[in-house]
Amino acid sequence: MSADREIDWLVAGAGAGGMTGAVVAHQLGGTALVVEKEPVYGGTTAKSGGVAWIPGNHRLPELGIDDSPEEGYRYLKGLIGDSVPDARLRAYAEGAPSMLRFMMAHSHVHYTPLPAYMDYYEEVPGYKSGGRSMDPAPLHIRHLGRAAASMSRDHYTGLLLPFNVSVVEGRRLQEMDLGAYLLGAKLAARYYADLPARLARRGDDRLTLGPALVARLRRSLLDRDIPLWLDAPVTELLTEGGRVCGARVTHKGESVTVTARRGVLLCTGGFARNAALRQRYQPQPSSDRWTAAAPGSTGDGIRLGEQVNASLGFMGSAWWSPTYILPDGRSLALISGKSNPGSIMVNRQGRRFANEAQPYEDLVKAQYASEARGEGAIPCYLVFDSLFRQRYTAGHIKPAKITPDDKLPADYFTSGLLARADTLGQLADKLGIDAATLERTVQRFNEHARLGEDPDFGRGRSLHDRYYADPRVEPNPSLAPLDRGPFYALRCEPGDLDTKGGLLCDEHARVLDGDRRPIAGLYAAGNASAAVMGDTYPGAGSTIGSAMTFAYIAARHAFKETGQGGTP
Template sequence: MSGEIEVDWLVAGAGAGGMTGAVVAHQLGGSVLLAEKEPVYGGTTAKSGGVAWIPANHRLAEFGIDDDSEQALSYLRGLIGDSVPEARVRAYAERASEMLRFMMQHSHVHYTPLPAYMDYYDSVPGYQSGGRSMDPAPMHIRHLGGAAATMSRDHYTDLLLPFNVSVVEGRRLQEMDFGAYALGARLAARYYLDLPARLARRGDDRLTLGPALVGRLRRSMLDRDIPLWLDAPVSELLCEGRRVSGARVCRSGKDIVVRARRGVLLTTGGFARNAILRRQYQPQPSSDRWTAAAPGSTGDSITLGEKVDAALGFMGSAWWSPTYILPDGRSLALISGKSNPGSIMVNRCGRRFTNEAQPYEDVVKDQYASEARGEGAVPCYLIFDTTFREKYTAGHIKPSKITPDSKLPPNYFDSGLLTRAGTLAELARQIGIDAAALEQTVADFNDHARLGKDPAFGRGDSLHDRYYADPKVEPNPSLAPLDRGPFYALRCEPGDLDTKGGLLCNEFGQVLDGNGDTIDGLYAAGNASSAVMGDTYPGAGSTIGSAMTFAYIAAQHAFATP
């Protein structure tokens, strides 16, 4: 292999942003190389729900939803304030829909609005009650051919169900009525009748959520013969004067100089798996074990960018979510289980500290605030009773009517992940929290929950709070008393889906230096860049939506520049 090659566009990182940037550049007539440091492609996207938050998207009219970029900008500006330059926020509000239309026209990417999946903050002007968050279309893995073997398959759904489900299917299954059981039966039948996969003892070959988006992007690259190098980290950016002209890529133990005529796009993810950077920048205590991000999210773009004087932003922020650690070391995000009735979250003082059903970003921010007050909220505990245990999932742990305690792995209990006791006082003793305070907290909560009220935190008041709750419970689908033992505690950490601090960029995705000037030839998108959302989380899919949008914008800018 030659020690030097030349392309128009070099992309580092094979997640949603990187593969989008590669496809767009190729469609614009460029020669493209995508380099991924891991032995598999997909990154954190492959571990995610694959949802993209795309305001004013072109499919909303099909669902009778009226939206435009000015409403979206008003909503974003109301959340973000002036912490991000308006030109960058406006670029997202105006061009996310353009990106989606382009990708649905020129690639296998396909998204459908979720009309019942609302933005997270209904009090902010420009809010939409549904449709901006979009579900990626499923695909069968056979369409990837041999490329299926190197796709990341590290997704949490294999712990919950034998078959994969879309966002819509997953939401329907949670309702556990006749229609939900019928849907489950159809999905199970399709899964078990896929004889090639069953005989090979593979997982479900029907991809949904993040893996489906990854698969569709990879198929789009295969159609275009865009090369993807795996096990190929970028070790150094190369410059000619002040312009980034390429990079040094290590492949098969050999350094390859890749000249990039149009530029280099960094989409290597955040630094959630980098303990040193977390200690330097993030709220404490923190751990690289608590994140649900991919193993490759170690801050490579930050290291590369700083060597060419790139500026950084929002390094103390993350796409926060409570997580819990399995005995095998895997960290899973707790997205939906915390909203169901018959549960509360408490700190080690035995007190509630948050509206458990609010957006997961805010739960972790409240957890850190409680810790800072000396209340011992790291870890905290999701407390629930036997009624909850029988009816609802707690993370990936299925209801006891499906998986009784006797069928759970014993190390769930032995490791302290899950604790069970006949009384609240005994549960408190086992997990080391104030027993009298926990009993009083639950008593107070129960008195109000029976009336459908939460005067302390307003749980269940918003449409968002009710989305993952139980509509059969009245008057508040997110509230019910904890009054039936035995009682349970799930240990929860202040985790994240990945960090959101990184290289400071302008509205074109160009990386900026400490003086606010552009570093010509260098672009960044996704969690490698400083988030356009700032320290906020506007709605489900904000991570992937912004990654794909700014990868698209970056490629368009690079190929429009002489």
């Protein structure tokens, strides 16, 4: 295995994009090798929801939803504008549904559209109220055989529920009604009936979300005998006659020369875990501890691209999301808990600074804007009352009716992650916030919340705002007063799911050089590339959808350009 190798297609990175690119290349008749620098495969995909945003996908007619690649392009263009070339936007809008159909036909990848999961910006032409965001199908880990042992998993296991749930199941459980309890009982019964997993003290072997997508892609590699090397970083790109023709890879402690006749695809993730690059390019303050990205997201693609004079783009951008840091150092994204009634988010002046229920990308941008105004928004705090605490989750923290305060880990409070006080004034003192300002903020919010209004930030007006809210609360499912002590605060940082700046690419996923000309033989997809979404977040699954799509586009282009493989 450590001898020099000659293949058609070398892929660096074993997340959704990398494994997709390998499957496509193999289907087109080529030989492929996937190398992953970490000792486990899955990358940030394995820590994600696994959702893919696919406009015009072939399953929408099943739901009676009318969509097309042209409408997807209109939505992207209206949101992103001229910051990304038209050709690249069209390549995504047209390539995404083609990629999905191809992968569902030629691999174990399986996606179902989510009819209630809307695009994020309903005022933009081409918007759809559901169906473009798609949920990966669950898969039992036994289908991976021995390969299961080296899969990245258990990032969230046991934090909220002992068993895994799909997007649809998770949303249903949040409703906390009779149907939700029955679903929970069914899922729990299945979990406890899996005796091999319980006896081995493993997490849930029924994989959902990102781990399910990773498992389905890994099974697809196994079926095709596509090798995957772990602990195998790419140290250098090799060139000949101005063309990237392979790479040096460290494998089993040896430097291996891998010649790639058709090209090299970089899917190595972003640079969220690289403190130096964050300091150089990202808004400040920043920290590599605040991200929810995988440990391997240290900017390897950027380092390799710079060896061949590659251009970079969107280096100041990220897939932003508020995060909070557990006492053990894990960083978790706060996606849904910020939208429920009976809560607000305040800076350290004790003032609200944004619509808390808006898309997570925009909320972090507002947090940075508040910090820039000198309002002390990093960190900020999600403040909620005892009724919220009784009914809803705050991040992974279960409602008090399931896990009362005395059952929470003590270090949640001693570490500063969570604060509790009988009055708002006492809570403010614990947080170092001016008590009078916080009390005035809550008083104003409460007056309007009782009427279902938020004149300051418009919370609850959009379909997105209401998606993670409580439909039982009227007239606005995202608004209710904070008026029942004790009061709580969850410390939140301006985190991300990963960075989205990287190697500038064209519509064929070819990496561009300093003169914006394609570098022959070098391709990039996913967070190693400058995002096709630019500095925006069109809808849930934009990161995985674009990673898989441009990996698919890259493989097709490489094999067509070199005279091998037809149109799938």
